[in-house]
Amino acid sequence: MSTALASIASSLSRKVLSNYVGHRPQIYFRSFTSCILLPSINKFSVTKPNQFKNLKMSSEKPKVIFVLGAPGAGKGTQCSNIVKTYGYAHLSAGDLLREERQRSGSEFGELIEDCIVNGKIVPVAVTCSLLENAMTKCFAETGTNKFLIDGFPRNRDNLDGWTLQMSEKVDLQFVIVFDCTEEVCVERCLKRGAAGSGRTDDNLESLKKRFNTFYNDSLPIIEFYDAKNLVRKINGVGDADVVFESVQKVFKEIKD
Numbered sequence: 001m002s003t004a005l006a007s008i009a010s011s012l013s014r015k016v017l018s019n020y021v022g023h024r025p026q027i028y029f030r031s032f033t034s035c036i037l038l039p040s041i042n043k044f045s046v047t048k049p050n051q052f053k054n055l056k057m058s059s060e061k062p063k064v065i066f067v068l069g070a071p072g073a074g075k076g077t078q079c080s081n082i083v084k085t086y087g088y089a090h091l092s093a094g095d096l097l098r099e100e101r102q103r104s105g106s107e108f109g110e111l112i113e114d115c116i117v118n119g120k121i122v123p124v125a126v127t128c129s130l131l132e133n134a135m136t137k138c139f140a141e142t143g144t145n146k147f148l149i150d151g152f153p154r155n156r157d158n159l160d161g162w163t164l165q166m167s168e169k170v171d172l173q174f175v176i177v178f179d180c181t182e183e184v185c186v187e188r189c190l191k192r193g194a195a196g197s198g199r200t201d202d203n204l205e206s207l208k209k210r211f212n213t214f215y216n217d218s219l220p221i222i223e224f225y226d227a228k229n230l231v232r233k234i235n236g237v238g239d240a241d242v243v244f245e246s247v248q249k250v251f252k253e254i255k256d
């Protein structure tokens with residue numbers, strides 16, 4: 001366990017988890033997320049753990065599309081196109097984590113940075129709460145209740161945490177997966193880094209680790225959704241406009 005992870009674990013167990021030490025992780029996440037983590041990282045104050053349950057009574061459940069694929073496969077680029085054409089709100093788990101890392105006073109900054117540089121996945125309690133907060137804020141500000149969730153769920157921990165905290169509150173439409181060769185992805189990320197992305201993981205060393213995580217931890221999640229017939233795989237190699245044509249074919253399915 002890294003120093004940052006050890007420190008979050010020990011601080012959490014001191015604060016809240018004393019009753020749960022040694023128990024099953026599901027119990028850990030349920031109490032960790034809804035009772036303790038939300039107040040500590042919630043900067044929007046509007047979030048209540050069951051806010052979407054209330055929404056459900058007056059309107060439809062929020063619609064969610066997960067967007068997955070290797071680092072640099074084009075998830076963010078295509079999400080921007082989808083936002084313009086189909087009116088979804090784009091929530092990137094990576095962007096939310098980078099924002100939380102920069103927030104002054106965040107107790108998760110060090111942990112998040114350690115994960116990002118080393119291609120590891122941040123504990124779901126942090127990421128899922130950031131996502132729920134962002135959905136709530138977006139709905140309150142714009143009335144949008146259709147969300148593209150980019151870069152999540154990335155591993156079993158993400159999936160389990162989402163299932164506990166959010167799956168009943170939303171309607172998962174499908175999971176878009178951009179399929180792109182490692183060679184093309186690495187070239188794109190290095191180019192993005194050279195162009196001044198400022199990302200601490202757009203370098204070869206981090207990319208090797210990010211790809212390991214993708215193969216070992218993220219592919220099984222894609223397989224999980226594929227077995228449920230929810231995956232819509234799109235060839236992400238080639239010009240961004242051509243990739244978007246394939247995206248549009250998938251969205252036709254919703255309209256038809």
Ligand SMILES: Nc1ncnc2c1ncn2[C@@H]1O[C@H](COP(=O)(O)OP(=O)(O)OP(=O)(O)O)[C@@H](O)[C@H]1O
Nearest residue numbers: 070071072073074075076077078188192238239240
């Ligand atoms: N089809 C494409 N052809 C060429 N370059 C592309 C294409 N799609 C995206 N790019 C570029 O590749 C880089 C990575 O794209 P993008 O950020 O969309 O990928 P991503 O999957 O969201 O990456 P990450 O997971 O690292 O955030 C960006 O600089 C983007 O402009």
Ligand SMILES: Nc1ccn([C@@H]2O[C@H](COP(=O)(O)O)[C@@H](O)[C@H]2O)c(=O)n1
Nearest residue numbers: 093094115116119120121122151152154
């Ligand atoms: N569910 C997630 C998503 C991202 N991360 C961390 O952020 C890094 C960058 O993610 P991008 O989607 O912007 O490429 C990623 O390598 C992880 O370290 C995460 O922990 N959990």
